[in-house]
Amino acid sequence: xxxxxxxxxxxxxxxxxxxxxxxxxxxxxxxxxxxxxxxxxxxxxxxxxxxxxxxxxxxxxxxxxxxxxxxxxxxxxxxxxxxxxxxxxxxxxxxxxxxxxxxxxxxxxxxxxxxxxxxxxxxxxxxxxxxxxxxxxxxxxxxxxxxxxxxxxxxxxxxxxxxxxxxxxxxxxxxxxxxxxxxxxxxxxxxxxxxxxxxxxxxxxxxxxxxxxxxxxx
Amino acid sequence: xxxxxxxxxxxxxxxxxxxxxxxxxxxxxxxxxxxxxxxxxxxxxxxxxxxxxxxxxxxxxxxxxxxxxxxxxxxxxxxxxxxxxxxxxxxxxxxxxxxxxxxxxxxxxxxxxxxxxxxxxxxxxxxxxxxxxxxxxxxxxxxxxxxxxxxxxxxxxxxxxxxxxxxxxxxxxxxxxxxxxxxxxxxxxxxxxxxxxxxxxxxxxxxxxxxxxxxxxx
Numbered sequence: 001x002x003x004x005x006x007x008x009x010x011x012x013x014x015x016x017x018x019x020x021x022x023x024x025x026x027x028x029x030x031x032x033x034x035x036x037x038x039x040x041x042x043x044x045x046x047x048x049x050x051x052x053x054x055x056x057x058x059x060x061x062x063x064x065x066x067x068x069x070x071x072x073x074x075x076x077x078x079x080x081x082x083x084x085x086x087x088x089x090x091x092x093x094x095x096x097x098x099x100x101x102x103x104x105x106x107x108x109x110x111x112x113x114x115x116x117x118x119x120x121x122x123x124x125x126x127x128x129x130x131x132x133x134x135x136x137x138x139x140x141x142x143x144x145x146x147x148x149x150x151x152x153x154x155x156x157x158x159x160x161x162x163x164x165x166x167x168x169x170x171x172x173x174x175x176x177x178x179x180x181x182x183x184x185x186x187x188x189x190x191x192x193x194x195x196x197x198x199x200x201x202x203x204x205x206x207x208x209x210x211x212x213x214x215x216x217x218x
Numbered sequence: 219x220x221x222x223x224x225x226x227x228x229x230x231x232x233x234x235x236x237x238x239x240x241x242x243x244x245x246x247x248x249x250x251x252x253x254x255x256x257x258x259x260x261x262x263x264x265x266x267x268x269x270x271x272x273x274x275x276x277x278x279x280x281x282x283x284x285x286x287x288x289x290x291x292x293x294x295x296x297x298x299x300x301x302x303x304x305x306x307x308x309x310x311x312x313x314x315x316x317x318x319x320x321x322x323x324x325x326x327x328x329x330x331x332x333x334x335x336x337x338x339x340x341x342x343x344x345x346x347x348x349x350x351x352x353x354x355x356x357x358x359x360x361x362x363x364x365x366x367x368x369x370x371x372x373x374x375x376x377x378x379x380x381x382x383x384x385x386x387x388x389x390x391x392x393x394x395x396x397x398x399x400x401x402x403x404x405x406x407x408x409x410x411x412x413x414x415x416x417x418x419x420x421x422x423x424x425x426x427x428x429x430x431x432x433x434x435x436x
């Protein structure tokens with residue numbers, strides 16, 4: 001399955017790095033923990049980080065009902081949602097050819113507000129499970145009052161593209177003999193030791209999605 | 219020193235997490251490896267990831283001279299540049315109170331193009347050094363031809379804000395007795411084993427900025 005390859009979602013440069021199949025896009029959306037949402041309030045551009053969950057053909061975003069970003073999105077303005085994963089630094093023998101390895105998804109569209117309480121509950125639990133698969137069944141589920149104080153929007157995974165860079169540096173032939181270290185330094189997000197909350201009973205074990213983060217998502 | 223606290227750069231919610239001093243903002247800009255740049259081409263919003271370097275009161279951004287984002291920025295349109303560092307996942311006993319610990323900077327303004335070749339060279343080397351401090355003195359410096367094929371823009375660190383969340387979950391009193399694990403899972407960017415480029419002579423040692431990544435920046 002492919003997303004819509006519109007003029008704005010077609011890569012203009014380094015086209016060989018572009019992907020428009022849902023499998024490539026979904027793999028990046030599944031792995032990312034947060035996105036950057038861009039929108040305008042008529043005067044200024046805003047780019048703000050936000051948690052999300054991809055479910056079927058949409059991303060769920062949520063926040064307090066007074067949240068500026070979400071209120072703008074719910075009003076139906078054009079927005080762009082970008083997820084970027086950095087996989088490594090690329091060192092070339094020349095300054096010019098330094099680069100990074102990364103995978104990114106850029107989606108274009110307009111969101112709509114989710115008002116049905118059961119749908120909102122599902123969306124909030126999906127965001128919890130996106131970060132820590134399986135977490136939602138362990139926790140107290142959102143009350144109706146909590147859901148009423150939450151704005152949930154659905155943003156379409158319909159028009160956009162992924163971009164992927166992998167591999168080592170691209171060098172000028174004349175630079176290859178320079179005595180300069182070149183190559184890749186892989187990077188990944190690593191978890192440290194879990195810090196239990198104050199007052200947590202000794203009998204509450206650390207769940208697997210915390211102990212084994214990041215798990216591969218289903 | 220403070221940045222300009224305009225209506226758009228003043229936090230509307232969770233104001234206690236806001237920072238407007240340059241020290242807080244610079245610490246985040248120093249640690250980040252890439253930013254997300256938001257702009258509009260008149261019809262659509264775009265949010266794209268990009269390397270950068272903070273130098274004095276500006277961020278340098280660079281790319282190929284045909285780069286759509288940079289050409290728009292150089293034309294003087296309003297833009298927003300955001301740097302986000304995720305420091306951990308926050309697990310609450312209720313789904314509703316899950317969160318993330320993070321530090322982010324959001325800057326507003328308009329960029330201008332750097333045309334002087336020496337200034338462009340300095341900017342390109344600053345971006346190399348931002349990612350790997352000290353790297354620029356080891357590599358072949360950009361030629362005039364390379365600089366002419368590069369678009370460099372300066373974006374002001376003048377108007378914006380930082381936002382910081384730290385600590386454990388904020389719980390409802392009624393949830394504290396639930397037998398659910400709660401707490402923080404710290405996250406950080408970790409480097410793997412360096413992968414030397416094909417054809418690299420055995421006599422070229424791994425430099426300290428690769429072996430010891432991430433170094434504290436000066």
